[in-house]
Amino acid sequence: MTRLFVKICGISTRDAVAAGADSGADAIGFVFAPGSPRQVTAEQARSLMTELPSSIETVGVFRNQPIDTVLSTARSAGVTTVQLHGDEGDVEFDQLRAEGFGTIRAISIDDYRRLSFAGQLRPDDRLLIDAVTPGGGTAFDPSLLADAAPTGFWILAGGLTPQNVAELVRAGKPRGVDVSSGVEVSRGVKDPGLIHAFVDEARSA
Numbered sequence: 492m493t494r495l496f497v498k499i500c501g502i503s504t505r506d507a508v509a510a511g512a513d514s515g516a517d518a519i520g521f522v523f524a525p526g527s528p529r530q531v532t533a534e535q536a537r538s539l540m541t542e543l544p545s546s547i548e549t550v551g552v553f554r555n556q557p558i559d560t561v562l563s564t565a566r567s568a569g570v571t572t573v574q575l576h577g578d579e580g581d582v583e584f585d586q587l588r589a590e591g592f593g594t595i596r597a598i599s600i601d602d603y604r605r606l607s608f609a610g611q612l613r614p615d616d617r618l619l620i621d622a623v624t625p626g627g628g629t630a631f632d633p634s635l636l637a638d639a640a641p642t643g644f645w646i647l648a649g650g651l652t653p654q655n656v657a658e659l660v661r662a663g664k665p666r667g668v669d670v671s672s673g674v675e676v677s678r679g680v681k682d683p684g685l686i687h688a689f690v691d692e693a694r695s696a
């Protein structure tokens with residue numbers, strides 16, 4: 492059986508970094524998108540990353556920012572991977588890969604269905620299928636994937652919690668899961684206990 496990939500997104504404190512590492516998460520996300528309650532600067536992310544073992548993937552999260560800003564922020568933070576949530580296309584993903592970054596293409600369930608039916612998704616892209624509002628803590632109806640099941644590496648996101656993650660993994664069979672709001676005590680504030688509970692529950696599925 493393939494090991495489930497688990498990403499904790501929107502990390503902004505040392506406690507949350509430590510919980511991500513100790514809980515066995517595979518990846519930690521730092522949000523650089525302006526306006527997010529979880530936004531950190533490149534300097535803050537770089538400082539937080541000093542606590543992480545190098546085996547953990549570090550992901551910079553962006554939305555509709557100029558590619559030069561994405562590249563310079565990702566480089567100065569020192570993240571290994573870039574996750575884009577906006578209207579960016581293949582050109583931007585190819586440029587990021589050419590610059591040595593891993594990539595995650597985040598896409599809402601609505602756009603996923605539209606592009607998938609139109610045959611406009613590249614099979615080699617690592618996809619993160621999310622609710623319509625990223626970081627909003629809202630789940631989408633999993634039956635929306637029934638007639639459009641992803642075939643490659645895909646990560647389920649949107650409204651996941653320690654309570655619902657195992658059931659949703661069993662039902663949807665994603666290769667990975669991503670959580671933000673579901674491991675917070677208040678908007679933008681991560682809870683180390685919830686991070687541990689989430690990773691344990693996800694891996695129990």
Ligand SMILES: O=C(O)c1ccccc1NCC(=O)[C@H](O)[C@H](O)COP(=O)(O)O
Nearest residue numbers: 500524527625626627628649650671672
């Ligand atoms: O978290 C944000 O505020 C955010 C803002 C802009 C773009 C992306 C953002 N988060 C992306 C994530 O990877 C979230 O973990 C994902 O959307 C799931 O969020 P949630 O429903 O809160 O678990």
